[in-house]
Structure formats: structure tokens, C-alpha cells
Amino acid sequence: MATSIGKLSKSFFIKLLVGIIILPFVFWGMGDVFRGGNQNVIATIDSKKVSTQEFMNYVKQLNLDEVQVKNLSKTDLIEQILSDYIGKKVMAFEIEKLNIEVSDGSLRDLIKNDKLFFKDSKFSRTEYEKFLIKSGITAPQFEENLVVQEKKRQFLSSLAGGIVVPEIITEKEFKKENQIKTIQYIDLDKYHLKNKPSPENIKELYEKNKNIFITELKSLRFAEIKPELISGSSEYNENFFKQLDLIENNVLDGQTFNETTAANNLKILEFNKINIKKEDETNNKIKNLSDNLFKKIYEIKINNSPEIINADGKYYIAEIKDQQIKNRPIDDPEVLQALNAQLSFKTKIENNKSLAKDISLGAFDNENFKKFASDNKLLVVDYKISSLKQNDIFEEGLIKRIFLTNDGEINLITNNTLTKSFLIFTKKTEYETLDKKSNEFEKYEAKARLNLINNIYKSYDEYVNQKYKVELNQRTIDRVKNSF
Numbered sequence: 001m002a003t004s005i006g007k008l009s010k011s012f013f014i015k016l017l018v019g020i021i022i023l024p025f026v027f028w029g030m031g032d033v034f035r036g037g038n039q040n041v042i043a044t045i046d047s048k049k050v051s052t053q054e055f056m057n058y059v060k061q062l063n064l065d066e067v068q069v070k071n072l073s074k075t076d077l078i079e080q081i082l083s084d085y086i087g088k089k090v091m092a093f094e095i096e097k098l099n100i101e102v103s104d105g106s107l108r109d110l111i112k113n114d115k116l117f118f119k120d121s122k123f124s125r126t127e128y129e130k131f132l133i134k135s136g137i138t139a140p141q142f143e144e145n146l147v148v149q150e151k152k153r154q155f156l157s158s159l160a161g162g163i164v165v166p167e168i169i170t171e172k173e174f175k176k177e178n179q180i181k182t183i184q185y186i187d188l189d190k191y192h193l194k195n196k197p198s199p200e201n202i203k204e205l206y207e208k209n210k211n212i213f214i215t216e217l218k219s220l221r222f223a224e225i226k227p228e229l230i231s232g233s234s235e236y237n238e239n240f241f242k243q244l245d246l247i248e249n250n251v252l253d254g255q256t257f258n259e260t261t262a263a264n265n266l267k268i269l270e271f272n273k274i275n276i277k278k279e280d281e282t283n284n285k286i287k288n289l290s291d292n293l294f295k296k297i298y299e300i301k302i303n304n305s306p307e308i309i310n311a312d313g314k315y316y317i318a319e320i321k322d323q324q325i326k327n328r329p330i331d332d333p334e335v336l337q338a339l340n341a342q343l344s345f346k347t348k349i350e351n352n353k354s355l356a357k358d359i360s361l362g363a364f365d366n367e368n369f370k371k372f373a374s375d376n377k378l379l380v381v382d383y384k385i386s387s388l389k390q391n392d393i394f395e396e397g398l399i400k401r402i403f404l405t406n407d408g409e410i411n412l413i414t415n416n417t418l419t420k421s422f423l424i425f426t427k428k429t430e431y432e433t434l435d436k437k438s439n440e441f442e443k444y445e446a447k448a449r450l451n452l453i454n455n456i457y458k459s460y461d462e463y464v465n466q467k468y469k470v471e472l473n474q475r476t477i478d479r480v481k482n483s484f
Contacts, residue, residue, distance in 0.1 A: 040052050040053070040476075041473055041476065042055050042082065042472070042473050042476045042477060042480065043055075043082065043086060043470065043471065043472045043473060044470070044471045045086060045089055045090060045093070045468055045469075045470055046468055046469055048089075048093075050085070050086070050089065052476055052479075052480065055082065055085060055480070056480065058081075058085050059078075059081060059480075062081065064077075069484050070484075072481050072484045073481045073482050073484070078477060078480055078481045079477065082472070082477065086470060090464060090468055091152065091155065093468075094155065094464070095151050095152070095155045098155065098158065100151050100154050100155055100158075101151075102147045102150045102151060102154075106150070107143060107146065107147060107150075110146060110150060111123075111128065111143075111146070116131065117131060156457075159456055159457065159460055160452070160453040160456045160457070163449055163452055163453065165445050165448045165449050165452065167436070169448045169452075170434075170441065170444050170445045170448045171434055171444075172448070173444045173445075173447045173448040173451070174432075174434045174440070174441075174444040175431050175432075176400070176403060176404070177388055177400070177403065178431070178432040178434070179403055179429055179430060179431050179432065180384065180385070180386045180429070180430040180431075180432075181384070181385045181386075181402055181403060181405075181426065181428075181429055182382075182383075182384050182426075182427045182428040182429075183382075183383055183384075183385065183402065183424055183425060183426050183427060184369070184380050184381065184382055184383070184424075184425040184427065185380075185381050185383055185393075185422045185423065185424050185425070186369070186372070186373050186378050186379070186380055186381070186422060186423040187378070187379070187381075187421075187422055188351070188352075188355075188378075188421040188422060188423065189420075189421070190376075190377075190378060191351065191376050191378060192344070192347060192348045192351055192421065193344075194376070195347050195351075197339070197340055197343035197344065197347075201343055202330070202336070202339050202340065202343065203330065205339050205342060205343060206330045206335070206339055210327060213327060213328040213332070213335050213338075214325050214326065214327055214328060215275050215325070215326045215327075215328050216275065216276065216323060216324075216325055217273040217274065217275055217281070217323060217324050217325075217326060218273070218274055218275075218298060218320050218322075218323040219270070219271070219272040219273055219274070219320070219321040219322050219323070220270070220271055220274065220297050220298070220300075220318065220319070220320050220321065221257065221268055221269065221270040221271070221318070221319060221321060222268070222269055222293070222297055222309075222316045222317065222318035222319075223261050223266035223267055223268045223269065223316060223317050223318075224266070224267070224314055224315070224316050225244060225247065225264070225266060225308075225314075225315040225316060225317060226266075227240045229264055229265055229266065230243040230244070230247070230264055231243050244308070244315060247260060247264065247308065247317070248308045251306050251307070251308060251317065255306075256304075256306070257304070257306040257317065257319045260306065260317055261317065266317065269289075270321075271286055271289065272321075273324075274286060274298075276298060278291070278294050290311065290312055292311045292312055293309070293311040293312060293316065296309045296311050296318075297309065297316075297318040297320070298320075300318065300319065300320045302320075303319075303320050303321065303322055303323065304319060304320070304321065305319060305320075306318065306319040307319065345418060348418045348421065349418070352412060352414060352418070352421060355412050355423070356412050359410055359411065359412060364410045364423075365410070366410075366425060369410055369423065369425050372423070385399055385402060385403075388400065388403075394413075394420075394422075395415065395420070397415060397416075398413055398415060398420065398422070401413050402424055402426070405424060405426040406426060406429075407426050407427065407428060407429055408426065408427075409425075409426050410423065410424065410425050410426075411423075411424045411426070412424075
């Protein structure tokens with residue numbers, strides 16, 4: 001069912017929601033909502049209970065991959081899924097209260113007007129049925145899901161439908177991205193680098209985080225299961241796969257790696273103490289082992305528990321003989337790089353925080369701007385920006401932020417990763433003219449409308465969070481996380 005719905009999303013569910021931003025109902029951080037209680041109830045929304053079984057059925061429909069399932073007890077993925085599920089439930093309550101319905105006629109029109117089911121420029125019942133068969137879903141299931149999506153679309157449209165965007169707001173949106181900015185800037189890269197991490201700080205950080213600087217070494221062995229060895233033919237034919245099934249069943253019944261390889265005359269290859277980079281203890285790369293096969297063998301979790309593996313079109317029996325964890329020394333180049341990067345990042349945060357505080361308190365004017373550069377042996381550079389795509393110095397995201405600054409102001413501008421930091425003095429701003437009859441006007445009118453819709457959804461989100469009392473049963477959440 002979930003797989004089918006995933007396939008449907010590629011058809012016209014996407015089209016139904018184009019331009020619609022799904023309202024986020026996030027209920028975490030609402031105070032003391034975690035509490036014990038009935039272990040069969042994972043949450044309540046007002047007085048309506050969400051049963052554990054109901055939520056588990058929803059989780060199963062998501063088709064989580066093996067890694068996600070394995071890590072459920074260690075991550076907050078279950079909490080995120082529950083938050084999303086509660087959001088959908090709340091939306092359903094709101095849809096019900098607004099009496100939003102989709103008639104049989106409207107449903108029929110939605111299906112008949114979708115070009116996915118067209119043949120010779122008109123709706124084809126045969127194409128529709130072929131789609132259902134390929135998707136592995138029945139017509140009632142498909143139509144039920146389509147009704148749910150259409151109700152959501154109508155609900156969201158009811159919140160923000162009929163918006164008329166004033167020209168002044170469209171022009172304001174245009175000016176955000178279309179201006180000529182004359183500035184002076186100071187690149188803070190050298191300023192941040194002057195305070196290099198001391199050996200003492202590096203050692204202290206290493207000792208605190210020693211347990212994360214480790215190398216896992218695994219000793220592994222495998223043997224290719226060749227058709228000629230088990231079926232008497234070099235072809236991967238039906239007889240081969242029958243014999244392969246027998247081998248796999250024997251392994252599952254407890255037959256050891258040595259017993260299996262001996263019984264089938266398989267040639268064993270071994271590699272001892274290999275890390276995840278496919279290197280041995282002396283950092284020599286293992287060459288006669290494909291990356292794909294190595295990855296699959298290395299991911300085997302239980303020692304001395306052989307598994308049948310399909311890699312690169314061939315079949316193998318493989319197992320991990322043993323594994324050990326070794327601490328990586330502080331002089332390991334990768335460890336040093338990580339330690340220095342962490343300490344440098346911390347320095348940048350502290351430096352930028354101090355500069356931002358001085359700017360907010362008015363301690364930076366044009367003279368202090370130049371004095372700061374002189375005291376720290378930094379350059380003040382005159383520069384003119386005339387386009388968002390003028391990326392020789394600043395990336396587009398930084399230019400957008402510079403375009404938001406006012407003349408005569410000094411601002412600290414950084415990117416999200418703090419790899420780039422600048423002090424900016426805005427000298428002059430010139431704005432381009434927007435032709436109201438151009439395609440550009442329509443483009444920025446659409447952007448302005450989207451911003452207004454976002455604001456409406458945000459306000460409604462805040463209203464809904466106050467309207468519904470959500471309580472979560474933390475004991476049940478923990479039990480669910482540990483049940484996979």
C-alpha cells in the first residue's frame with residue numbers, strides 16, 4: 001500500500017499540491033507534554049486518543065529502510081514521525097469542522113482530467129486500469145487517497161485563496177533582488193586565523209572526545225559460489241539457484257562458514273584487520289576486492305555468522321571472523337584536522353558574537369570600521385554589487401543578505417557554515433525599475449504572493465498549536481522505538 005502511494009505521488013498528487021506549502025504542525029517543546037499513562041495510547045489530541053497500534057500501522061506504511069529501522073532506538077526519528085502524524089490528524093480535524101467534502105462528481109472529474117490517463121487526447125478507462133495494476137493498488141484505495149489529498153488542497157486553499165497582491169509589495173519583492181549596492185567590506189578570514197588553537201586546547205579536546213576517535217578493524221573472509229562448483233554448469237540457471245537456496249538454508253540452519261565452503265569446494269579469501277576505508281593496519285589499500293562486495297561484507301553485524309551475498313552479479317558466502325576497536329592517536333592527521341576544525345569553529349563563533357554585540361551597541365561607525373581593519377592588519381575593499389549572480393567575492397546567499405542592509409549601516413555577514421565572514425559598510429543603494437507589463441512583474445508578484453501565503457500559514461499554525469492540547473506518552477514512545 002505504501003509503495004503504491006509512493007508511486008502515485010509521481011502522478012497527480014504532486015500536481016494537486018503545486019504551489020501549496022503543507023502546513024507544519026510541530027508540537028514538540030510545548031511544555032510538560034510527556035507523561036506516562038495507558039501503554040496502548042501513544043498520544044492524545046484534546047480528548048481523542050491515538051492508539052499505539054494505529055501509529056504502528058502508519059509507521060509500517062512508510063517503508064523505512066533497514067538502516068533507519070536499526071537506528072530507531074538511537075535517534076529521534078520516531079518522534080519526528082509522530083509529530084508529522086499528529087499534524088495530519090489535526091489537519092483532518094480542521095477539514096472535518098469546515099465540512100470540506102469531495103463529491104463523486106468532483107472525484108470523477110479529477111481522474112478524467114488527468115493526462116496520465118489520456119489516450120488520443122482523451123480519458124481512457126483502459127489506461128486508468130493499467131495504471132492501477134502497475135501501481136499495485138485497487139481503484140477504491142486510489143480514489144480514497146485522492147479524496148484525502150483533494151480535501152487537503154481545498155483546506156489549504158481556503159486559508160490563502162483569493163489573495164490580491166498590492167503592487168507596492170510586488171515592487172518591494174523585486175527590489176530585494178534587483179539593486180546596485182556600493183559597499184566596503186573586510187574579509188574576516190585572517191582575523192579568525194590569527195588565534196590558532198594551542199597544543200593544550202587541542203589535547204584537552206582530544207581527551208574529552210577520545211571515544212569518538214576510533215578505528216574499527218574487521219577480519220573477514222569470503223568465497224565465491226560459482227555455478228560450475230555447485231550445479232555443474234557455468235550458467236546462472238534454474239539448477240544453480242536451487243542449489244544456492246539449499247546452501248542458504250543450510251547456513252540459516254547453523255552450518256558454519258568452514259563447513260559450507262568445504263562441502264561445496266569453494267575457494268576462501270581472507271583479509272585481516274581492515275578498516276572501513278578498505279585499508280589494513282599499515283594503511284595499505286586492499287586492491288583485489290571490489291568496493292561493492294567489501295561494503296556488503298563489512299556491514300555484516302554478527303561475528304562468525306556467515307551470510308549469502310549478491311554483489312556485482314555474483315554470489316558469495318561471507319563472514320566477519322572478528323573485530324576490534326582501536327583509539328586513533330592524537331597525531332593522526334585526520335584526528336588533528338577534526339580537532340583544529342572544531343576549535344577554529346568555536347573561535348569564529350566567539351569572535352563573531354563579540355563583533356555582533358559591538359555593532360548592536362553602536363560601537364562600530366565608519367571610523368571604527370577602518371580602525372578595526374588597521375589594528376588587525378586587514379584590508380578595507382571598495383566594491384559594487386549589481387547582480388545576485390556576481391559571485392566572484394560573495395555567494396548568492398550572502399549577496400541577498402547584503403541587499404537587505406541599509407545605507408550607512410555596518411553589518412556582520414556570514415554564510416551558514418561560517419566558512420565566510422565579512423564586515424560590511426553599505427555606502428549607497430540604487431534600485432532598478434520594474435516594468436509592470438513584463439514577465440518579471442508576474443514573477444515577483446508570484447514570489448510576493450507566496451510570502452503572504454507563508455505568513456498566513458504561519459499564523460494559522462500558531463493558532464492551531466494553541467487550540468489543540470497535545471499530550472504524548474513517553475513510555476509508550478520508548479517502547480515503540482525499542483520494538484523494532
